Amino acid sequence: MNRLSxxxxxxGSFRAFLYVGALEFASYPMQIVDRLLSLGTVVVLxxxxxxxxxxDTTEHxxxxxxxxFAVTGFAMLQVFTSTMTLFRTRVRHFQLHGVLEAxxxxxxxxxxxxxxxxxxxxxxxxxxxxxxxxxxxLVTGTAVEPVRAMAAFGIAILAGAVFAAxxxxxxxxxxxxxxxxxxxxxxxxxxxxxxxTFVPRSALPAWLDVPGGWLPIAPALDAxxxxxxxxxxxxxxxxxxRLAIVGGVVVVLAVLAIRVAIRAVLREGSxxxx
Amino acid sequence: xxxxIALQLDDLSHTYVRTTLRGRRSVEALxxxxxxxxxxxxxxxxxxxxxxxxxxxxxxAGLLRPSGGTARALGEDPSVPAxxxxxxxxxVVRDDRSFNLRLSGRQNLMLYALLEHVDDPKGRIExxxxxxxxxxxxxxxxxxxxxxxxxxxxxxxxxxTDPPLLLMDEASSGLDPGLRDRFHEAVRERVDxxxxxxxxxxxxxxxxxxxxxxxxxxxxxxxxEGAWDDVADExxxxxxxxxxxxR
Numbered sequence: 248m249n250r251l252s253x254x255x256x257x258x259g260s261f262r263a264f265l266y267v268g269a270l271e272f273a274s275y276p277m278q279i280v281d282r283l284l285s286l287g288t289v290v291v292l293x294x295x296x297x298x299x300x301x302x303d304t305t306e307h308x309x310x311x312x313x314x315x316f317a318v319t320g321f322a323m324l325q326v327f328t329s330t331m332t333l334f335r336t337r338v339r340h341f342q343l344h345g346v347l348e349a350x351x352x353x354x355x356x357x358x359x360x361x362x363x364x365x366x367x368x369x370x371x372x373x374x375x376x377x378x379x380x381x382x383x384x385l386v387t388g389t390a391v392e393p394v395r396a397m398a399a400f401g402i403a404i405l406a407g408a409v410f411a412a413x414x415x416x417x418x419x420x421x422x423x424x425x426x427x428x429x430x431x432x433x434x435x436x437x438x439x440x441x442x443x444t445f446v447p448r449s450a451l452p453a454w455l456d457v458p459g460g461w462l463p464i465a466p467a468l469d470a471x472x473x474x475x476x477x478x479x480x481x482x483x484x485x486x487x488x489r490l491a492i493v494g495g496v497v498v499v500l501a502v503l504a505i506r507v508a509i510r511a512v513l514r515e516g517s518x519x520x521x
Numbered sequence: 522x523x524x525x526i527a528l529q530l531d532d533l534s535h536t537y538v539r540t541t542l543r544g545r546r547s548v549e550a551l552x553x554x555x556x557x558x559x560x561x562x563x564x565x566x567x568x569x570x571x572x573x574x575x576x577x578x579x580x581x582a583g584l585l586r587p588s589g590g591t592a593r594a595l596g597e598d599p600s601v602p603a604x605x606x607x608x609x610x611x612x613v614v615r616d617d618r619s620f621n622l623r624l625s626g627r628q629n630l631m632l633y634a635l636l637e638h639v640d641d642p643k644g645r646i647e648x649x650x651x652x653x654x655x656x657x658x659x660x661x662x663x664x665x666x667x668x669x670x671x672x673x674x675x676x677x678x679x680x681x682t683d684p685p686l687l688l689m690d691e692a693s694s695g696l697d698p699g700l701r702d703r704f705h706e707a708v709r710e711r712v713d714x715x716x717x718x719x720x721x722x723x724x725x726x727x728x729x730x731x732x733x734x735x736x737x738x739x740x741x742x743x744x745x746e747g748a749w750d751d752v753a754d755e756x757x758x759x760x761x762x763x764x765x766x767x768r
Contacts, residue, residue: 250605251638263635267621267628274623348584349619349678353636354608360636509602516537516576516585 251354260355260363268367286375290383293317310476311389318383319472320444322376326403327438327464329372330410331431333365334418342425347518357518358505361418362411373407380475391475398474398483405487406467409494412501413463419504423511438464463497466490526596527686527717528558528581533590534741535576550576552741554590558717560685563708565732565749566721567756569763573741574721575614578688581719582612594686608637611679611716615691617671622664626655626674629663633678645681652707653677668695673704680711687711687718693727705731725756 251259272278297314310316338361341347350360377400384391391399417430438444441451441459448459459465469486472478512518533554538547550573558564568574579585580592583599583606592599597606620629627646634642650656653673658666666674672695679687689708693701708731712718722728728735729749736746737756745755 250607255638259635259638263632266635267624267632270628271621271623344618345614346619349612349617349633350636351584352582352607352610352612353633354638354682355636356602356607513584513600513602514586516579518584 251356251359253356253359256355256359257362260359261366262363263355264363264366265370268365268370272367272371282375286379289321290318290379293321310472311387315383315387315389316447316472317445319380319475320468322379323403323406323464323468323471324438324444325379326369326372326376326407327410328435329365329368330407330414331417331435332414333368334361334411334414335421335431337361337364338418338421342422342518351518357509361415361505369407369411373403376403384475392477395474395477399471402467402471402474402483402487402490405494406463406471406490409463409467409490409497412494412497415501416497416504419501419508422505422508425517434462438462441465443468460489461493463490463493466493524596525560526557527560527562527594528556528719529591529593530554530556530577530581531591531593533577533580533587533592535573535580535585535587535589537576550741551580551587554738554741554743556736556743556746558686558719560717561712561715562734563712563718563720563732565728565735566719566738567723567725567728567735567752568721568738569723569760572738574723574738575690576741577738578690578719578721582610582688608682609684609686611682611684611687611689613676613679613687613689613692615672615694617675620663620671620674623662625660625662626650626666626670626677627659629674630678630681634681637682639681645683646677649677649680652680652710654703654707669697669700672696673700676704676707685716687716687720689718689720691722692720693722693724701727723760725753725760729753 294314296317297312300313310319338347341350341364347357347360351357353360380399381396413434420430440446441448441455442462442464443459444464448456448465451459466486466489470483470490473482473486533551534549535551536547536549538545554577556564566574566577576585580587581594581599583602586600594606595609599606599610621632627650630646630649631642634646639645647656650659653676655670655673655677658670663671663674672692676692687708693704696704708718708720720728720732732749734747735749735752735756736743737752737759738744739759745752
């Protein structure tokens with residue numbers, strides 16, 4: 248009678264932390280200015296980089312220009328880094344302040360509590376990414392059909408879910424080992440270098456294409472760019488299948504890691520230790 | 522287990538094991554604890570620092586899996602994460618730091634009301650704030666709360682689900698005498714409403730006036746249990762010995 252279904256627990260947790268995150272965000276009036284300024288700076292820098300890069304846009308499937316290519320990469324990278332870092336930083340904060348123990352006493356299971364914890368920032372990074380990509384297409388006069396824009400947003404949400412699962416694996420590491428968590432840094436660096444965010448994968452050595460293509464961000468970006476740049480739908484679905492395969496593996500890994508981590512901390516009684 | 526038992530511990534034990542590069546180290550924190558708390562009863566858990574009070578409460582709350590014996594809270598095993606106990610146990614600890622500094626007391630409670638999936642969250646929050654005597658400061662940011670207000674907010678959170686079992690670990694620390702009396706009244710109201718309460722403290726006077734029964738915990742064992750008059754001499758002797766040993 249007292250148990251919640253997993254979906255209800257997850258939605259409830261997401262809603263609760265979305266509410267708190269929005270209130271906390273609103274309590275820092277300068278935060279919105281700070282975030283917009285830093286975002287604007289990055290866009291200007293990417294625009295400047297776009298004037299320096301001299302590549303064949305057709306050869307490397309860059310879409311309308313390198314600038315649009317890089318901004319799309321940056322938007323997805325934002326979603327990726329947010330999801331990768333938010334879960335582990337929340338776990339760390341929650342352990343330090345006893346929030347995990349307080350949360351564990353509620354009807355929301357610990358796993359759902361952890362999944363919902365960064366709800367506001369995850370939503371923010373998705374909305375920010377969508378605004379960024381939409382804005383750049385508007386500014387550069389590159390038209391995107393509404394159905395393709397919707398598809399791109401759907402791909403971003405799916406990619407966010409896959410990244411979140413990877414973030415949960417990292418969070419499980421922090422939950423148990425408290426300090427060391429090498430996964431985030433390693434995956435983020437690999438993503439930056441070989442994932443096709445700012446450097447097209449076709450410009451990398453051929454032997455890097457296979458491992459680079461299986462980094463979670465690579466199929467997400469391939470699908471999103473194909474959707475946005477008007478490629479045939481088959482070019483969208485192929486990387487989506489790759490993303491689904493990577494996602495399936497990562498989700499299973501995340502479920503196992505979180506289950507093992509929660510059992511371990513309950514056995515040790517270290518839910519509130521850091 | 523009959524329905525009027527809120528908490529039942531049978532031969533409960535716990536050993537902390539820590540593995541370091543130098544090998545395994547273990548500390549026996551609880552040894553063969555057996556204790557019952559009925560609904561509508563307030564049982565005090567008295568013991569000097571390091572006697573195992575917090576460990577015992579954490580085992581009862583399901584935040585720590587005991588090494589041996591059994592704990593049954595409201596008839597269920599609290600150490601099973603999927604048990605139906607979540608939201609049925611009120612948890613109040615001293616120096617709680619889990620609230621968000623940027624939010625008001627009321628907003629902080631809303632987070633937990635949503636996580637608890639209570640019906641009519643606003644109504645429950647008002648009721649809990651009233652029980653904790655916090656209505657007048659409910660909209661003040663938490664960072665401006667005094668330590669007494671923080672402690673009462675922790676109590677208010679525990680009341681959101683109207684839980685039939687309350688576990689309180691030095692819950693009145695930081696309260697001045699006047700507030701402490703009002704806090705005790707609020708706890709008593711919950712007991713009169715049928716909740717079972719296990720109240721851990723190392724304050725002899727507090728447990729003497731507040732509790733129906735007291736269990737004296739020393740070095741992880743319950744050495745005496747009963748009405749305050751039956752426990753008082755042993756308790757005073759234990760605390761006097763501890764004080765002497767630390768000189």
